[in-house]
Amino acid sequence: MMVDKRIHELQESLRGRLFCPDDEGYDNVRKVFNGMIDKRPDLIVRCAGLADVIAAVNFAREANLLVAVRGGGHGVTGNAVCDGGLVIDLSAMKSVHVDPANQTARAEGGATWGDFDHETQAFGMATTGGIVPTTGIAGLTLGGGIGYLNRKYGLSCDNLRSADVVTAGGQLLKASASENEDLFWALRGGGGNFGVVTSFEFQIHPVRxxxxxxxxxxxxxxxxxxxxxxxxxxxxxxxxxxxxxxxxxxxxxxxxxxxxxxxxxxxxxxxxxxxxxxxxxxxxxxxxxxxxxxxxxxxxxxxxxxxxxxxxxxxxxxxxxxxxxxxxxxxxxxxxxxxxxxxxxxxxxxxxxxxxxxxxxxxxxxxxxxxxxxxxxxxxxxxxxxxxxxxxxxxxxxxxxxxxxxxLGDEGEAKVRAAYGDNYARLVAIKNKYDPTNFFRLNQNIEPVPEFHGSARQT
Ligand SMILES: Cc1cc2nc3c(=O)[nH]c(=O)nc-3n(C[C@H](O)[C@H](O)[C@H](O)COP(=O)(O)OP(=O)(O)OC[C@H]3O[C@@H](n4cnc5c(N)ncnc54)[C@H](O)[C@@H]3O)c2cc1C
The missing domain is CATH 3.40.462.20 (Vanillyl-alcohol Oxidase; Chain A, domain 3)
Known part of the structure:
Protein backbone atom coordinates (compact mmCIF):
# COMPACT_ATOMS: atom_id res chain seq x y z
CA MET A 1 0.00 0.00 0.00
CA MET A 2 1.13 3.52 -0.85
CA VAL A 3 0.69 4.76 2.73
CA ASP A 4 2.81 1.91 4.11
CA LYS A 5 5.47 2.63 1.54
CA ARG A 6 5.59 6.30 2.48
CA ILE A 7 5.72 5.46 6.17
CA HIS A 8 8.56 3.04 5.47
CA GLU A 9 10.39 5.78 3.54
CA LEU A 10 9.90 8.17 6.45
CA GLN A 11 11.37 5.63 8.88
CA GLU A 12 14.31 5.06 6.54
CA SER A 13 15.00 8.78 6.36
CA LEU A 14 15.26 9.20 10.13
CA ARG A 15 18.17 8.96 12.53
CA GLY A 16 15.60 8.78 15.34
CA ARG A 17 12.64 6.42 15.58
CA LEU A 18 9.15 6.24 14.18
CA PHE A 19 6.40 4.77 16.38
CA CYS A 20 3.13 3.45 14.92
CA PRO A 21 0.20 2.18 17.06
CA ASP A 22 1.25 -1.48 16.78
CA ASP A 23 4.86 -0.86 17.73
CA GLU A 24 6.29 -1.94 21.03
CA GLY A 25 6.73 1.10 23.25
CA TYR A 26 3.98 3.09 21.49
CA ASP A 27 1.80 3.35 24.60
CA ASN A 28 4.71 4.70 26.54
CA VAL A 29 5.80 7.35 24.05
CA ARG A 30 2.27 8.70 23.58
CA LYS A 31 1.92 9.39 27.31
CA VAL A 32 2.27 12.96 28.51
CA PHE A 33 2.62 14.39 32.00
CA ASN A 34 -1.11 14.93 32.62
CA GLY A 35 -2.76 11.53 33.15
CA MET A 36 -6.09 13.01 31.94
CA ILE A 37 -4.72 12.94 28.39
CA ASP A 38 -5.14 9.71 26.44
CA LYS A 39 -4.57 10.46 22.76
CA ARG A 40 -3.59 8.00 20.02
CA PRO A 41 -1.47 9.55 17.26
CA ASP A 42 -1.06 7.62 13.99
CA LEU A 43 2.64 8.41 13.91
CA ILE A 44 5.15 9.59 16.48
CA VAL A 45 8.51 10.73 15.15
CA ARG A 46 10.96 10.68 18.03
CA CYS A 47 13.51 12.98 16.45
CA ALA A 48 17.26 12.56 16.98
CA GLY A 49 18.13 15.95 15.51
CA LEU A 50 17.28 18.80 13.20
CA ALA A 51 17.22 16.65 10.07
CA ASP A 52 14.51 14.44 11.59
CA VAL A 53 12.43 17.48 12.53
CA ILE A 54 12.61 18.78 8.95
CA ALA A 55 11.74 15.32 7.59
CA ALA A 56 8.74 15.06 9.93
CA VAL A 57 7.46 18.54 9.05
CA ASN A 58 7.79 17.87 5.32
CA PHE A 59 6.13 14.45 5.60
CA ALA A 60 3.18 15.80 7.62
CA ARG A 61 2.69 18.75 5.27
CA GLU A 62 2.78 16.62 2.12
CA ALA A 63 0.41 14.03 3.64
CA ASN A 64 -1.84 16.77 5.04
CA LEU A 65 -1.64 15.40 8.58
CA LEU A 66 -2.59 17.07 11.82
CA VAL A 67 0.62 17.87 13.70
CA ALA A 68 1.46 18.08 17.41
CA VAL A 69 4.83 19.24 18.73
CA ARG A 70 6.20 17.80 21.94
CA GLY A 71 8.91 19.38 24.05
CA GLY A 72 8.79 18.30 27.69
CA GLY A 73 5.19 17.02 27.44
CA HIS A 74 4.04 19.07 30.47
CA GLY A 75 1.32 21.10 28.77
CA VAL A 76 -1.77 20.42 30.89
CA THR A 77 -4.06 20.63 27.84
CA GLY A 78 -2.18 17.75 26.19
CA ASN A 79 -1.48 19.59 22.94
CA ALA A 80 1.85 17.75 22.71
CA VAL A 81 -0.05 14.74 21.34
CA CYS A 82 -3.00 14.30 18.99
CA ASP A 83 -5.66 11.77 18.01
CA GLY A 84 -4.64 10.56 14.56
CA GLY A 85 -2.01 12.77 12.93
CA LEU A 86 1.71 12.97 13.59
CA VAL A 87 3.63 13.95 16.70
CA ILE A 88 6.98 15.66 16.26
CA ASP A 89 8.54 14.46 19.50
CA LEU A 90 11.68 16.30 20.57
CA SER A 91 12.05 14.56 23.90
CA ALA A 92 15.24 12.76 22.80
CA MET A 93 16.87 16.07 21.79
CA LYS A 94 18.17 17.14 25.18
CA SER A 95 21.70 18.42 24.76
CA VAL A 96 22.72 21.59 26.63
CA HIS A 97 25.98 23.38 25.78
CA VAL A 98 27.18 25.95 28.28
CA ASP A 99 29.50 28.81 27.35
CA PRO A 100 30.54 30.13 30.76
CA ALA A 101 32.79 32.85 29.34
CA ASN A 102 29.97 34.44 27.37
CA GLN A 103 27.35 33.51 30.00
CA THR A 104 25.13 31.74 27.49
CA ALA A 105 23.74 28.23 27.16
CA ARG A 106 22.26 26.58 24.12
CA ALA A 107 19.74 23.80 24.67
CA GLU A 108 17.88 21.54 22.27
CA GLY A 109 14.08 21.75 22.12
CA GLY A 110 13.44 18.56 24.08
CA ALA A 111 15.56 19.50 27.10
CA THR A 112 13.86 19.89 30.45
CA TRP A 113 14.69 22.39 33.17
CA GLY A 114 16.29 19.50 35.05
CA ASP A 115 18.65 18.94 32.09
CA PHE A 116 19.34 22.66 31.77
CA ASP A 117 20.01 23.29 35.46
CA HIS A 118 22.24 20.21 35.66
CA GLU A 119 24.56 21.58 32.97
CA THR A 120 24.52 25.27 33.91
CA GLN A 121 24.88 24.63 37.65
CA ALA A 122 28.15 22.82 36.97
CA PHE A 123 29.44 26.35 36.27
CA GLY A 124 27.44 28.05 39.05
CA MET A 125 25.11 29.58 36.46
CA ALA A 126 21.35 29.59 35.83
CA THR A 127 18.57 31.39 34.08
CA THR A 128 14.90 31.79 34.99
CA GLY A 129 13.27 28.40 34.47
CA GLY A 130 10.33 26.29 35.58
CA ILE A 131 10.15 25.17 39.20
CA VAL A 132 9.62 21.48 38.39
CA PRO A 133 12.64 19.79 36.72
CA THR A 134 10.59 17.64 34.33
CA THR A 135 8.96 20.66 32.63
CA GLY A 136 10.26 21.31 29.12
CA ILE A 137 12.32 24.42 28.37
CA ALA A 138 10.50 24.73 25.03
CA GLY A 139 6.82 25.10 25.89
CA LEU A 140 7.64 27.05 29.02
CA THR A 141 9.93 29.59 27.31
CA LEU A 142 7.68 30.03 24.28
CA GLY A 143 4.75 30.94 26.54
CA GLY A 144 6.82 33.33 28.74
CA GLY A 145 8.35 31.31 31.57
CA ILE A 146 8.09 32.18 35.24
CA GLY A 147 10.32 30.75 37.97
CA TYR A 148 12.25 31.50 41.16
CA LEU A 149 14.64 33.92 39.42
CA ASN A 150 11.96 35.84 37.48
CA ARG A 151 12.02 39.02 39.57
CA LYS A 152 15.81 39.32 39.34
CA TYR A 153 16.41 38.19 35.75
CA GLY A 154 13.00 38.44 34.05
CA LEU A 155 11.03 35.68 32.36
CA SER A 156 12.67 32.74 30.60
CA CYS A 157 11.71 34.37 27.30
CA ASP A 158 13.41 37.61 28.39
CA ASN A 159 16.63 35.61 28.62
CA LEU A 160 16.25 34.09 25.16
CA ARG A 161 19.01 35.36 22.86
CA SER A 162 18.23 33.33 19.75
CA ALA A 163 16.29 30.33 18.53
CA ASP A 164 16.54 27.90 15.60
CA VAL A 165 13.11 27.38 14.10
CA VAL A 166 11.83 24.89 11.52
CA THR A 167 8.91 26.53 9.76
CA ALA A 168 5.80 24.88 8.30
CA GLY A 169 7.61 24.95 4.94
CA GLY A 170 10.44 22.83 6.39
CA GLN A 171 12.88 25.74 6.28
CA LEU A 172 15.39 26.42 9.07
CA LEU A 173 15.39 30.02 10.29
CA LYS A 174 17.35 31.74 13.00
CA ALA A 175 15.40 34.20 15.11
CA SER A 176 17.21 36.80 17.19
CA ALA A 177 17.34 40.54 17.78
CA SER A 178 19.13 40.90 14.43
CA GLU A 179 17.62 38.09 12.29
CA ASN A 180 13.92 37.56 11.63
CA GLU A 181 13.17 40.03 14.43
CA ASP A 182 9.42 39.70 13.99
CA LEU A 183 9.63 35.95 14.55
CA PHE A 184 11.90 36.49 17.55
CA TRP A 185 9.35 38.89 19.04
CA ALA A 186 6.54 36.36 18.52
CA LEU A 187 8.47 33.42 19.99
CA ARG A 188 8.81 35.27 23.30
CA GLY A 189 5.29 34.53 24.54
CA GLY A 190 3.45 33.47 21.38
CA GLY A 191 3.79 29.74 22.13
CA GLY A 192 4.24 27.01 19.53
CA ASN A 193 2.36 28.87 16.80
CA PHE A 194 5.24 29.71 14.49
CA GLY A 195 7.35 26.60 14.00
CA VAL A 196 9.31 23.89 15.75
CA VAL A 197 12.07 25.40 17.86
CA THR A 198 14.94 22.95 17.77
CA SER A 199 17.41 25.01 19.77
CA PHE A 200 17.23 27.85 22.30
CA GLU A 201 20.13 30.11 23.25
CA PHE A 202 19.76 31.68 26.69
CA GLN A 203 21.56 34.32 28.69
CA ILE A 204 22.70 32.74 31.96
CA HIS A 205 23.71 34.39 35.23
CA PRO A 206 25.91 33.53 38.22
CA VAL A 207 23.59 31.76 40.72
CA ARG A 208 25.11 29.34 43.24
CA LEU A 408 -4.51 28.09 30.06
CA GLY A 409 -6.75 25.09 29.44
CA ASP A 410 -8.79 24.43 26.32
CA GLU A 411 -10.76 27.61 26.78
CA GLY A 412 -11.33 28.80 23.24
CA GLU A 413 -10.30 31.62 20.93
CA ALA A 414 -11.71 34.47 23.02
CA LYS A 415 -9.50 33.54 25.94
CA VAL A 416 -6.41 33.34 23.70
CA ARG A 417 -7.21 36.81 22.32
CA ALA A 418 -7.68 38.09 25.85
CA ALA A 419 -4.35 36.52 26.85
CA TYR A 420 -2.50 38.56 24.22
CA GLY A 421 -4.54 41.75 24.50
CA ASP A 422 -3.35 44.40 22.06
CA ASN A 423 -0.42 42.23 20.96
CA TYR A 424 -2.86 39.85 19.28
CA ALA A 425 -3.11 41.73 15.96
CA ARG A 426 0.66 41.70 15.54
CA LEU A 427 0.78 38.00 16.35
CA VAL A 428 -1.83 37.32 13.64
CA ALA A 429 0.27 39.25 11.13
CA ILE A 430 3.36 37.20 12.03
CA LYS A 431 1.33 33.97 11.92
CA ASN A 432 0.14 34.97 8.42
CA LYS A 433 3.75 35.38 7.36
CA TYR A 434 5.30 32.23 8.89
CA ASP A 435 2.36 29.78 9.08
CA PRO A 436 -0.45 30.95 6.78
CA THR A 437 -2.12 27.50 6.66
CA ASN A 438 -2.16 27.08 10.45
CA PHE A 439 -0.04 23.94 10.13
CA PHE A 440 0.95 24.45 13.81
CA ARG A 441 -2.50 24.65 15.37
CA LEU A 442 -2.38 22.32 18.37
CA ASN A 443 -1.48 25.08 20.79
CA GLN A 444 -3.10 28.19 22.26
CA ASN A 445 -3.89 28.96 18.70
CA ILE A 446 -3.42 32.28 16.95
CA GLU A 447 -5.40 31.72 13.78
CA PRO A 448 -3.96 33.20 10.59
CA VAL A 449 -6.29 35.55 8.74
CA PRO A 450 -5.12 35.60 5.11
CA GLU A 451 -6.87 38.87 4.24
CA PHE A 452 -5.58 40.53 7.41
CA HIS A 453 -3.62 43.68 6.56
CA GLY A 454 -1.89 44.24 9.92
CA SER A 455 1.85 44.77 9.96
CA ALA A 456 4.25 42.11 11.14
CA ARG A 457 6.51 44.98 12.18
CA GLN A 458 5.80 46.73 15.40
CA THR A 459 3.55 49.76 15.00
C1 LIG B 1 4.17 20.28 36.96
C2 LIG B 1 4.21 21.54 36.14
C3 LIG B 1 4.98 22.61 36.57
C4 LIG B 1 5.01 23.79 35.85
N1 LIG B 1 5.77 24.83 36.30
C5 LIG B 1 5.83 25.97 35.60
C6 LIG B 1 6.67 27.04 36.03
O1 LIG B 1 7.34 26.96 37.03
N2 LIG B 1 6.68 28.17 35.27
C7 LIG B 1 5.94 28.30 34.15
O2 LIG B 1 6.02 29.35 33.53
N3 LIG B 1 5.16 27.29 33.72
C8 LIG B 1 5.09 26.14 34.41
N4 LIG B 1 4.29 25.12 33.97
C9 LIG B 1 3.51 25.31 32.75
C10 LIG B 1 4.40 25.04 31.55
O3 LIG B 1 5.06 26.24 31.21
C11 LIG B 1 3.59 24.57 30.35
O4 LIG B 1 2.94 23.40 30.69
C12 LIG B 1 4.49 24.36 29.13
O5 LIG B 1 3.67 24.19 28.01
C13 LIG B 1 5.36 23.14 29.28
O6 LIG B 1 6.24 23.01 28.22
P1 LIG B 1 6.66 21.55 27.71
O7 LIG B 1 7.63 21.72 26.62
O8 LIG B 1 7.00 20.69 28.87
O9 LIG B 1 5.25 21.05 27.22
P2 LIG B 1 4.68 20.33 25.91
O10 LIG B 1 3.39 19.76 26.37
O11 LIG B 1 5.67 19.44 25.27
O12 LIG B 1 4.43 21.53 24.96
C14 LIG B 1 3.40 22.45 25.17
C15 LIG B 1 3.19 23.19 23.85
O13 LIG B 1 4.34 23.98 23.59
C16 LIG B 1 4.63 23.93 22.21
N5 LIG B 1 5.98 23.35 22.05
C17 LIG B 1 6.60 22.46 22.85
N6 LIG B 1 7.84 22.23 22.40
C18 LIG B 1 8.00 22.99 21.30
C19 LIG B 1 9.07 23.23 20.39
N7 LIG B 1 10.26 22.64 20.55
N8 LIG B 1 8.87 24.08 19.36
C20 LIG B 1 7.69 24.70 19.18
N9 LIG B 1 6.65 24.53 20.02
C21 LIG B 1 6.81 23.69 21.06
C22 LIG B 1 3.57 23.11 21.54
O14 LIG B 1 2.56 23.99 21.09
C23 LIG B 1 3.04 22.27 22.66
O15 LIG B 1 1.69 21.92 22.50
C24 LIG B 1 4.27 23.91 34.65
C25 LIG B 1 3.51 22.83 34.20
C26 LIG B 1 3.48 21.65 34.93
C27 LIG B 1 2.63 20.52 34.48
Missing part, protein backbone atom coordinates in the same frame (compact mmCIF):
# COMPACT_ATOMS: atom_id res chain seq x y z
CA UNK A 209 23.79 29.31 46.79
CA UNK A 210 20.44 30.88 47.50
CA UNK A 211 18.53 31.41 50.73
CA UNK A 212 15.42 29.34 50.28
CA UNK A 213 12.87 27.03 51.82
CA UNK A 214 9.29 26.95 52.99
CA UNK A 215 7.50 28.58 55.87
CA UNK A 216 4.30 26.76 56.69
CA UNK A 217 1.53 28.44 58.66
CA UNK A 218 -1.63 26.91 60.10
CA UNK A 219 -4.75 27.56 58.05
CA UNK A 220 -6.32 29.67 60.81
CA UNK A 221 -3.52 32.24 60.34
CA UNK A 222 -3.83 32.27 56.56
CA UNK A 223 -5.81 35.51 56.24
CA UNK A 224 -3.48 37.54 58.45
CA UNK A 225 -0.36 36.09 56.82
CA UNK A 226 -1.70 36.72 53.31
CA UNK A 227 -2.50 40.35 54.15
CA UNK A 228 1.10 40.81 55.29
CA UNK A 229 2.45 38.82 52.33
CA UNK A 230 0.56 41.02 49.84
CA UNK A 231 2.21 44.27 51.03
CA UNK A 232 5.59 42.73 51.78
CA UNK A 233 5.90 40.92 48.44
CA UNK A 234 5.33 44.13 46.49
CA UNK A 235 7.98 46.02 48.47
CA UNK A 236 10.82 43.46 48.59
CA UNK A 237 13.94 43.64 46.38
CA UNK A 238 14.09 41.78 43.07
CA UNK A 239 16.22 39.02 44.57
CA UNK A 240 13.14 37.62 46.35
CA UNK A 241 10.50 35.41 44.87
CA UNK A 242 7.93 34.18 47.36
CA UNK A 243 4.86 32.15 46.45
CA UNK A 244 2.00 31.79 48.93
CA UNK A 245 -0.01 28.62 48.46
CA UNK A 246 -3.05 27.25 50.24
CA UNK A 247 -2.41 23.54 50.04
CA UNK A 248 -4.41 20.50 50.88
CA UNK A 249 -1.59 17.98 50.96
CA UNK A 250 -0.79 14.78 52.86
CA UNK A 251 -0.25 16.74 56.11
CA UNK A 252 -3.58 18.54 56.02
CA UNK A 253 -4.52 22.04 54.88
CA UNK A 254 -1.93 24.78 55.40
CA UNK A 255 -0.62 28.03 53.99
CA UNK A 256 2.80 27.31 52.54
CA UNK A 257 5.10 30.17 51.55
CA UNK A 258 8.04 29.08 49.42
CA UNK A 259 10.82 31.65 49.20
CA UNK A 260 13.99 31.96 47.21
CA UNK A 261 16.43 34.85 47.72
CA UNK A 262 19.12 34.92 45.04
CA UNK A 263 21.39 37.68 46.45
CA UNK A 264 23.88 37.43 49.30
CA UNK A 265 22.83 35.18 52.18
CA UNK A 266 23.43 37.95 54.78
CA UNK A 267 21.19 40.40 52.93
CA UNK A 268 18.59 37.68 52.36
CA UNK A 269 18.40 36.91 56.10
CA UNK A 270 17.48 40.55 56.72
CA UNK A 271 14.96 40.77 53.87
CA UNK A 272 13.14 37.55 54.80
CA UNK A 273 13.16 38.17 58.55
CA UNK A 274 9.81 40.06 58.77
CA UNK A 275 8.01 37.26 56.93
CA UNK A 276 9.64 34.57 59.05
CA UNK A 277 8.86 36.24 62.37
CA UNK A 278 5.28 37.17 61.59
CA UNK A 279 3.75 34.45 63.75
CA UNK A 280 4.93 31.02 64.87
CA UNK A 281 5.02 28.80 61.78
CA UNK A 282 4.44 25.04 61.81
CA UNK A 283 7.81 24.73 60.15
CA UNK A 284 10.44 27.04 58.68
CA UNK A 285 13.06 25.33 56.51
CA UNK A 286 14.64 28.48 55.06
CA UNK A 287 18.42 28.02 54.84
CA UNK A 288 21.29 28.53 52.38
CA UNK A 289 21.03 25.80 49.73
CA UNK A 290 22.40 25.24 46.22
CA UNK A 291 20.03 26.66 43.58
CA UNK A 292 19.59 23.14 42.21
CA UNK A 293 18.02 22.08 45.52
CA UNK A 294 15.37 24.78 45.18
CA UNK A 295 14.64 23.59 41.68
CA UNK A 296 13.90 20.16 43.15
CA UNK A 297 11.60 21.25 46.01
CA UNK A 298 8.55 20.02 44.09
CA UNK A 299 9.97 16.98 42.29
CA UNK A 300 8.36 14.46 44.64
CA UNK A 301 4.97 16.21 44.50
CA UNK A 302 4.64 16.40 40.73
CA UNK A 303 4.96 12.79 39.68
CA UNK A 304 4.19 12.18 36.00
CA UNK A 305 0.93 10.39 35.22
CA UNK A 306 -1.28 11.97 37.89
CA UNK A 307 -4.47 13.60 36.65
CA UNK A 308 -4.46 17.42 36.49
CA UNK A 309 -6.93 20.23 36.08
CA UNK A 310 -5.73 23.85 36.29
CA UNK A 311 -7.32 27.29 36.07
CA UNK A 312 -5.45 30.55 36.45
CA UNK A 313 -5.38 34.30 36.03
CA UNK A 314 -3.32 37.37 36.87
CA UNK A 315 -4.37 39.05 40.09
CA UNK A 316 -5.97 42.48 39.51
CA UNK A 317 -7.12 43.18 43.04
CA UNK A 318 -5.24 41.55 45.93
CA UNK A 319 -7.61 43.16 48.43
CA UNK A 320 -8.74 42.11 51.91
CA UNK A 321 -12.00 41.02 50.24
CA UNK A 322 -10.10 38.81 47.81
CA UNK A 323 -8.19 37.18 50.67
CA UNK A 324 -11.43 36.62 52.64
CA UNK A 325 -13.17 35.07 49.63
CA UNK A 326 -10.33 32.74 48.66
CA UNK A 327 -9.46 31.52 52.16
CA UNK A 328 -13.14 31.08 53.11
CA UNK A 329 -13.72 29.01 49.98
CA UNK A 330 -10.70 26.83 50.67
CA UNK A 331 -11.31 26.41 54.41
CA UNK A 332 -15.09 26.03 54.00
CA UNK A 333 -14.79 22.52 52.62
CA UNK A 334 -11.12 21.59 52.44
CA UNK A 335 -10.65 19.42 49.35
CA UNK A 336 -8.99 16.03 49.48
CA UNK A 337 -5.25 16.15 48.61
CA UNK A 338 -3.92 17.36 46.32
CA UNK A 339 -5.43 20.79 45.83
CA UNK A 340 -3.73 24.16 45.79
CA UNK A 341 -4.40 27.83 45.27
CA UNK A 342 -0.99 29.32 44.49
CA UNK A 343 -0.29 33.03 44.47
CA UNK A 344 2.91 33.36 42.45
CA UNK A 345 5.24 36.32 42.73
CA UNK A 346 5.90 38.41 39.63
CA UNK A 347 6.97 42.05 39.17
CA UNK A 348 10.61 43.13 39.47
CA UNK A 349 12.58 42.63 36.24
CA UNK A 350 9.48 41.26 34.47
CA UNK A 351 7.82 44.65 34.74
CA UNK A 352 10.83 46.54 33.39
CA UNK A 353 10.22 45.10 29.90
CA UNK A 354 7.50 46.90 27.94
CA UNK A 355 4.19 45.14 27.19
CA UNK A 356 4.86 45.47 23.43
CA UNK A 357 8.54 44.47 23.57
CA UNK A 358 7.68 40.76 23.49
CA UNK A 359 4.51 38.82 22.70
CA UNK A 360 4.15 38.17 26.46
CA UNK A 361 2.40 41.34 27.59
CA UNK A 362 1.41 40.92 31.25
CA UNK A 363 4.24 43.10 32.43
CA UNK A 364 2.42 44.96 35.20
CA UNK A 365 1.09 41.90 37.02
CA UNK A 366 2.53 41.52 40.50
CA UNK A 367 0.94 38.15 41.22
CA UNK A 368 -0.58 35.24 39.33
CA UNK A 369 -3.20 32.98 40.88
CA UNK A 370 -3.21 29.31 39.95
CA UNK A 371 -5.88 26.83 41.01
CA UNK A 372 -4.32 23.38 40.75
CA UNK A 373 -6.11 20.10 41.31
CA UNK A 374 -4.23 16.81 41.05
CA UNK A 375 -5.53 13.28 41.74
CA UNK A 376 -5.00 9.60 40.97
CA UNK A 377 -8.39 7.93 40.51
CA UNK A 378 -10.23 8.76 37.25
CA UNK A 379 -13.53 8.16 39.09
CA UNK A 380 -12.85 11.39 41.03
CA UNK A 381 -12.34 13.52 37.94
CA UNK A 382 -15.79 15.12 37.81
CA UNK A 383 -15.78 16.20 41.48
CA UNK A 384 -12.24 17.49 41.31
CA UNK A 385 -12.78 19.48 38.14
CA UNK A 386 -15.95 20.89 39.68
CA UNK A 387 -14.01 21.99 42.78
CA UNK A 388 -11.35 23.71 40.66
CA UNK A 389 -13.99 25.53 38.61
CA UNK A 390 -15.88 26.71 41.70
CA UNK A 391 -12.64 27.82 43.27
CA UNK A 392 -11.70 29.80 40.17
CA UNK A 393 -15.18 31.39 40.04
CA UNK A 394 -14.65 32.58 43.61
CA UNK A 395 -11.35 34.20 42.68
CA UNK A 396 -12.45 35.46 39.26
CA UNK A 397 -13.86 38.84 40.38
CA UNK A 398 -10.36 39.72 41.61
CA UNK A 399 -8.50 38.58 38.47
CA UNK A 400 -7.68 40.26 35.16
CA UNK A 401 -9.77 39.15 32.21
CA UNK A 402 -6.66 37.67 30.59
CA UNK A 403 -4.45 34.66 31.08
CA UNK A 404 -0.95 33.24 31.04
CA UNK A 405 -1.02 30.94 28.02
CA UNK A 406 1.12 28.32 29.76
CA UNK A 407 -1.57 27.86 32.43
Missing amino acids: SVLAGEIIYPLDRAKAVLRFFRDWSIAVPDEVRADATLISGPNGPVLDIKVCYCGTIEEGEKVLQPLRSLCPPIIDTVAPVPYKTVQNFLTAVFQPGLLHYWKAGFVREFSDDAIEAIVDFFAGAVPKPFAAIAIEHLGGAISRVGPHDTAFNHRDAQHSLLVLRMWQDPAESEDNIDWARRCYRTAEPFLENSAYVNY
